[in-house]
Amino acid sequence: MLLCYFEGSLFLMPELPEVETVARGLRRAILGRRILSVTLGKTDFIDDPAALEQHLPGRQIEAVERYGKFMLLRLSAVHGESRVASNGDAASASLLVHLGMTGQIAPSPAGQPLEKHTHVCLLLDDGRELRYTDARRFGRIAYLTKALLAEELTGFGADPLEVSKQEFAGRICGRRARIKALLLDQSVLRGVGNIYADESLWRARIHPARLGAKLSRKQAEILRRVLQDILRKAIVLRGSSISDFLDADGQPGEYQRHHRAYGREGKNCYRCKSLIRRAIVAGRSSYFCPRCQPSPRGFAALPLPGKSARKTKRRDAPPGSGQAPNAGKSLRRNGKSP
Ligand SMILES: [Zn+2]
DSSP: OOOOOEETTEEOOOOHHHHHHHHHHHHHHHTTOBEEEEEESOOTTBSOHHHHHHHSTTOBEEEEEEETTEEEEEEOOOOSHHHHHHHSOOSOEEEEEEOTTTEEEEEEETTSOOOTTEEEEEEETTSEEEEEEESSOOOEEEEEOHHHHHHHHTTOOBOTTTOOHHHHHHHHTTOOSBHHHHHHOTTTBSSOOHHHHHHHHHHHTOOTTSBGGGSOHHHHHHHHHHHHHHHHHHHHTTOOOOSSOOOTTOOOOOGGGGOSSTTOTTSBOTTTOOBOEEEEETTEEEEEOTTTSOOOTTOOOOOOOOHHHHHHHHHHSOTTTTSOTTTTSOTTTSOOOO
């Protein structure tokens, strides 16, 4: 179930379909298991490591939910007088898991040797360990009480799979920001990143630099429908794996074969055969068809790179490189609309 997001030395941030794929895998594998103990390696990506060690043991994993681009493991209350007395917090709680760029989480038999970069091991009551590995440690793990969770979730936008026609139009039309920026803004919609933003804009024939305010209600509704369509299809295909690298236990996502715009600079548009172009919109590489997605007046694409120039360019400004490693993790730090 594990996915890796490599493109050469590049790592891409998992978006809604990839996180949903991992969450579904965990639901099948660890639901109902109780955590017996916690072992930590490097902890610089964990909000409060001591809280994990203190509060996780004894709790049952009651649900695995995806929220935007991260997961929430819902944990039961702790039973037993001694625990209540010792830490004073026995109420139900949550474990937030954000995979960052290279994070992977999966259960393994406890006796199995640790993979390199394993930083969290939760021993479960069936003899397995839930292990989190993360080579770059751009992920995030946090133990959240009910109050901390409420604070964490404040300010997130609608789930793109559930957002209604009216709500979507309300969040997009009338905004003076570019549509690409609005799609990426986690306070507008939670879970959409660079790949699925570009793919849905190509399908809806909307240029990424158009202003939300310039879209008609009809265009907004087309965009909502194709975005949902693309996300659902990508979930069925287990997300996008942009590489041939795979974890030993993993299976690749398949949706990258269906990309129509993302990463296709200089290749023919599947609809009109024009060359797909790239521009920087909202600080991100954005791929679009100049014919199917007419640009707003005065907005220019980047010149098509020559073959030798392209290599250099890719190294300097690879697809998806504009996003800070922690983008979208927490609205308190990120995700505000420009
Ligand atoms: Zn086209």
